[in-house]
Amino acid sequence: MPPTTLQHRRTHNLLLINKLLSQRDATSPFTLVLDSLEQSARPLISECMRRAKLANVHAIFVSFETLRKPRDADVFISAWNLTLLAWQKEVADALKGRQSPTIYHLDIPLPIPPSNQNAYSPPPLTLLKYLATTIYTTHSLHHVLARKAARERSVVEPSFGLEEGKEGVLLGLGANGREGVVLEMEHRRKSGRGVREWYFLSPPPPTRRIQAGGVVAGGGKVGDGRGEVVLLEDHRLYRSPEREGVSGGEGGEEGTFELGLTEKQRRDREGVVLPYFDAQKGGGEGGRILYDMGSEDDFDEEEDEI
Incomplete structure (x- = not known):
């Protein structure tokens, strides 16, 4: 919300x-x-x-269990010792x-x-x-x-x-x-x-x-x-x-989850090198893929020339 x-x-x-x-x-x-x-x-x-x-x-207090009149009640009706018609009549007379x-x-x-x-x-x-x-x-x-x-x-x-x-x-x-x-x-x-x-x-x-x-x-x-x-x-x-x-924070309650980062998390994020990041440097050179071969790569130069 x-x-x-x-x-x-x-x-x-x-x-x-x-x-x-x-x-x-x-x-x-x-x-x-x-x-x-x-x-x-x-x-x-x-x-x-x-x-x-x-x-x-x-304030009219109709009591079925309270014996003493409450302090702030204007009218107190003891319905517990009256018949149904009797206390209904008292309520009707006192009701404004x-x-x-x-x-x-x-x-x-x-x-x-x-x-x-x-x-x-x-x-x-x-x-x-x-x-x-x-x-x-x-x-x-x-x-x-x-x-x-x-x-x-x-x-x-x-x-x-x-x-x-x-x-x-x-x-x-x-x-x-x-x-x-x-x-x-x-x-x-x-x-x-x-x-x-x-x-x-x-x-x-x-x-x-x-x-x-x-x-x-x-x-x-x-x-x-x-x-x-x-x-x-x-x-x-x-x-x-x-x-x-x-x-209790400075930003207050802005969402259902917290997006803030600690100082260590911020440093770790800045140190991450994304794939093909070098290819994004310098505009106008066209698209290219940079790949560094490792010792485990099976590469044949003659087969690549064909």
Whole structure:
């Protein structure tokens, strides 16, 4: 990919993820988040609510497992202790916009469908993926790095948690790390064209609080409380050493392979004598072939004269 096109893709996808997380201009009316035991969607939902609060967006939190109201939620609905019609009515009464992030837990088994259900009806997850305009799949950074290292060594990628198939194992090592969450995003535009990208969302740094009298309390950086989103390929642990060497050079990232030569290779190249090189010296003498006979050549002068 040319450097200009690559830079345009990177800039465009970073602007897109920030626009989606801030829920501006109704970019994604229905956002679906797929999480698992290995990586919870809690960091992503917290980031969405923080940005919604900064943008003065009304946030409604419908809880099926959370007991306490999140700090940045404007309305908290405990759907786990209400009937289906009751919590639907509360959501309809509190709803002011049409933007709706929804979490689907991949590791929770579905109940057995009733016998009178249509056999050709799609599963709930398939229907949600069809209706969603943006789909996030959360991954653990530790697991992503382990799978990448296995691919580079051309070995089988490791499995974690329930995928290991071991009795009694629910969570793998490195699950739900505090360093951040890896997001696999699929966004569908109105034109039908899809955008796929991998990101890394880091938690927000601790902010400083200015007390009365101008005294700064607490450590960290002065910020608005938002987490930092970067492309996964730009993460310092995910980036390959070869790419770091190319990007750290003077020429930058200009291609998929390096054409530069070392000083020794350059001297060796200059010392190579090409065949018929002497015939190229001096123009206007016509074409000729220069050949030096060796002792192994069987040459007869009389036969050559004939």
